[in-house]
Amino acid sequence: MPNERKSQIIKSAAKRFARHGLTKTTLDEIARDIRIGKATIYHYFVSKDELYFATLKWECENFIETVKSVLTAANEQLISKLDNYISLKISVSETNKLIHESLLNFLIDKSFEQEKEIIGWLLTKETELLKQFLTNHYSQRIKKISSAFPTFIVLNSWGMFFSTNLGTLIEKDRTAETKKIFIESLEILLN
Incomplete structure (x- = not known):
């Protein structure tokens, strides 16, 4: 039950933080959403920041x-x-609003140190997965993928996400075009 309750609090908080952000979300709202007292949240989390x-x-x-x-x-x-x-x-801006907001905060230099650590963890894990994926896929052709290449793909794909959104200000169909160019470029690099 304790882990279930903690998970329930986190899921409720995710909806609130995604909708209203850290500053406008209150623990009272999160508690009310799942019909618990605010004290129950404090049993699992020391502060709203820790919950965030x-x-x-x-x-x-x-x-x-x-x-x-x-x-x-x-x-x-x-x-x-x-x-x-x-x-x-x-x-990601629709499906993972907290990640999106954290990346934006980082880009405008307004992120918390712990937020930077979590996003750093995300990028590291994503790079590891991509490296494993590429190594498995190309196991017959190459012995080991350089760690720089998966990192290049991860970082540029995040950069592409932001440039794609900016590009839609110029052309509405830019999203599909940017994605297609990125995939074609990867295909050339990988073949």
Whole structure:
């Protein structure tokens, strides 16, 4: 029950933080959403900030699991897996609002130190998954993938997410075009 309750609090907090942000969300609202007293939240989390960071970490862990399932999908071709991976990144502003907000905070230099650590963890895990995926895929052709290449893909795909959103200010269809160019570039690099 304690882990279930903690998980319930985090899931409720994720919805609130995604909708209203850290500063506008109150613990009273989170408690009311799941019909518990605010004191119950304090039993699991020392502060609203601690709950926020736990919620961000939870969302990052879920994102990593989704990346893993996309990259290990059976019966999918390499380019299809990479296409799905990039689509996942493009949709992060709708599906993973806390990650999106944390990345924005980092870019404008307004993120908390713990927030930076969690996003750093996310990028590291994502890079490890991509490295494993590429190494497994190319095991016959190469012995070991340089750690720089998966990092390059991870960081540039996040950069592509932001540039794609900016590009829609110029052309509405820019999203599909940017994704296509990125996938084609990866295909050339990987073949």
